[in-house]
Amino acid sequence: MADAETLRLRIYRQLADEGRVDRLGILAADIGEDERTTAALLGELERNRHVVLDERGEIELAHPFATRDFGFSVKSDRTLWWGGCAWDSFAIPHLVPGASPSLIATTCPSCGTAHAWVVDSGNPPAGEQVAHFLVPMAHVWDDVVHTCENQRIFCSEACVDEWLERSTSPRGDVFDLATLWRLASHWYSGRLEPGYRRREPTAAAAYFRDAGLTGPFWGL
Numbered sequence: 001m002a003d004a005e006t007l008r009l010r011i012y013r014q015l016a017d018e019g020r021v022d023r024l025g026i027l028a029a030d031i032g033e034d035e036r037t038t039a040a041l042l043g044e045l046e047r048n049r050h051v052v053l054d055e056r057g058e059i060e061l062a063h064p065f066a067t068r069d070f071g072f073s074v075k076s077d078r079t080l081w082w083g084g085c086a087w088d089s090f091a092i093p094h095l096v097p098g099a100s101p102s103l104i105a106t107t108c109p110s111c112g113t114a115h116a117w118v119v120d121s122g123n124p125p126a127g128e129q130v131a132h133f134l135v136p137m138a139h140v141w142d143d144v145v146h147t148c149e150n151q152r153i154f155c156s157e158a159c160v161d162e163w164l165e166r167s168t169s170p171r172g173d174v175f176d177l178a179t180l181w182r183l184a185s186h187w188y189s190g191r192l193e194p195g196y197r198r199r200e201p202t203a204a205a206a207y208f209r210d211a212g213l214t215g216p217f218w219g220l
C-alpha cells in the first residue's frame with residue numbers, strides 16, 4: 001500500500017522534471033491506489049505542509065513549485081516552471097538537477113516594469129532590484145498562498161513604498177538580490193529525495209542569519 005511519502009515523491013519528481021503535475025486520477029493510478037485513498041494521502045501531505053491544495057483539491061503549491069501564475073516564470077534549456085514566489089523561483093536553479101542556469105522573469109508589482117535574470121547555482125545574479133517580503137516568518141503559514149503572492153521583486157525601494165501605500169499594507173522586509181539568492185540557495189535541499197524533513201521558517205534563525213537577514217521579521 002502506498003504511503004504519503006510515495007505520493008510526495010511522485011508529485012515532486014514530476015514537478016521538477018516537467019514543471020507540471022497530473023491530476024488526482026492519474027496520481028492515484030500511478031501509485032496504485034483509488035482516488036479516495038489518494039485524496040486522503042494528499043490531505044496528509046497538506047497537513048504536513050508539503051503541498052497546498054486549491055478549493056478543487058488539486059495541487060496549487062508544492063514549494064518551490066507552483067501550478068499557476070504567482071508572478072514568476074523560471075525557464076531552463078529544457079523545462080518551464082511556475083515559481084511560487086521570489087524565494088521559490090530563485091531556489092529552483094539550486095534544487096533541480098539541470099536547472100542551473102535558468103531565466104527567471106517577473107514584473108514589478110508596483111509599476112509593471114518587466115525584469116529578468118539568468119540565475120545559476122554558482123553566484124548571485126547582478127541587478128539593482130530589491131525583494132520585498134510582506135509576511136513575517138512567524139505568520140508564513142497563516143495563509144501561505146497570500147504569503148507567496150506577496151514575496152515579490154520590485155524595481156527599487158521607491159516602487160516598494162508606492163505599492164505599500166496603494167495597498168495600505170504594513171512594510172515587511174526589503175533586501176537585495178544577492179541576499180535573496182543566498183536565502184534560496186539551500187532552503188529546499190533534499191526535497192526531491194526520500195525521507196525529506198521540512199524546515200520550519202520559525203526554526204530557521206541560523207539559516208536566515210547566514211543568508212544576511214536580521215530582525216524580528218525573520219525571528220531574529
Ligand SMILES: [Zn+2]
Pocket residue numbers: 108109110111112113154155156159
Ligand atoms: Zn517598479
Ligand SMILES: [Zn+2]
Pocket residue numbers: 063084085086087088147148151
Ligand atoms: Zn513561496
